Amino acid sequence: MKVSVRVPATSANLGPGFDCLGLALPIYNTITIEETVLPGTGIEINLMSEDEVIEEMGFDDIPRDENNIVYKAVEMLYNSIGQEPSELKINIQSQIPITRGLGSSAAVVVGGLLAANKLLGSPADETALLSIATEVEGHPDNVAPAILGGFVLASQEDDGSIIYRKLNWPEEWDITVCIPDFELSTNIARSVLPQNIPMQDAVFNAKHLAMLIQAVNTKDEKLMKAALQDKLHQPYREKLVPGMKEIMEAFRHEDGVLGCVLSGAGPSMLIISHKYDLDKIKSIVREIWEGQSIKVDVKTLKIEPKGAEILE
Ligand code: HSE
Numbered sequence: 001m002k003v004s005v006r007v008p009a010t011s012a013n014l015g016p017g018f019d020c021l022g023l024a025l026p027i028y029n030t031i032t033i034e035e036t037v038l039p040g041t042g043i044e045i046n047l048m049s050e051d052e053v054i055e056e057m058g059f060d061d062i063p064r065d066e067n068n069i070v071y072k073a074v075e076m077l078y079n080s081i082g083q084e085p086s087e088l089k090i091n092i093q094s095q096i097p098i099t100r101g102l103g104s105s106a107a108v109v110v111g112g113l114l115a116a117n118k119l120l121g122s123p124a125d126e127t128a129l130l131s132i133a134t135e136v137e138g139h140p141d142n143v144a145p146a147i148l149g150g151f152v153l154a155s156q157e158d159d160g161s162i163i164y165r166k167l168n169w170p171e172e173w174d175i176t177v178c179i180p181d182f183e184l185s186t187n188i189a190r191s192v193l194p195q196n197i198p199m200q201d202a203v204f205n206a207k208h209l210a211m212l213i214q215a216v217n218t219k220d221e222k223l224m225k226a227a228l229q230d231k232l233h234q235p236y237r238e239k240l241v242p243g244m245k246e247i248m249e250a251f252r253h254e255d256g257v258l259g260c261v262l263s264g265a266g267p268s269m270l271i272i273s274h275k276y277d278l279d280k281i282k283s284i285v286r287e288i289w290e291g292q293s294i295k296v297d298v299k300t301l302k303i304e305p306k307g308a309e310i311l312e
Pocket residue numbers: 012013018019020101103139141142186189190233264265
């Protein structure tokens with residue numbers, strides 16, 4: 001038996017929502033799991049482009065054995081119901097660029113888990129799947145929107161449990177994703193964050209996160225523009241993302257641009273706007289990044305509403 005699952009990209013944090021907010025974007029990875037019948041074949045993990053197995057494209061560092069995070073998540077699911085995974089073939093077809101702050105690892109973990117759950121007759125519910133995916137991948141702010149779609153609040157509590165809710169996102173707000181052609185690993189982007197932060201910075205983020213939640217609920221663009229600021233992660237990550245400061249500065253006073261934030265741990269950037277000239281966004285970002293010899297792919301998208309989907 002074989003199951004395929006299509007999972008969207010995600011952008012975590014949204015400025016002040018560090019480690020707890022994320023939204024899904026219509027760029028997809030498709031993960032297929034097949035239980036093979038030949039005993040002793042172990043696991044086989046293939047990275048595919050369309051229908052062909054690829055060996056290149058920067059995937060060299062991804063383990064193809066039991067250390068692969070998709071396999072680890074699948075194994076945890078089997079173990080949770082007292083079983084061991086059988087012989088598995090896992091195909092990963094990836095459109096989400098890796099190590100760019102767009103949740104590519106959350107997407108493959110979620111896809112693998114949902115496919116395995118279906119193969120097993122759906123023993124795990126949404127909350128259980130979210131817990132396993134977070135345990136393996138580490139970031140509920142990517143995993144939750146990958147599963148649910150839309151705009152999601154997800155908090156990993158001190159006891160490990162996950163509290164999550166889908167929030168409203170104004171349909172009419174455009175999301176422009178700017179993906180530069182350099183990679184930044186989440187581990188490196190987390191290593192530059194301090195262990196402790198000043199009280200006034202914590203208060204700053206609490207205030208702006210509260211504003212953000214109210215702004216999306218009431219489609220209050222003025223409030224959103226005030227809300228999309230952060231002092232917990234973006235200022236520390238600036239040094240890892242050349243051009244980030246200039247791009248944020250360029251949009252700060254533009255009417256119609258509600259904000260510009262780092263996508264997840266970076267280096268991609270997200271620009272939220274309404275009735276703003278999208279070509280102008282493209283040309284401003286291009287000018288800044290290409291001026292530093294950094295190629296960039298700019299896409300304006302609507303939020304992905306559905307989340308992970310089992311393909312029939
Ligand atoms: N909230 C996480 C971070 C997301 O910013 O490090 C990682 O994808």
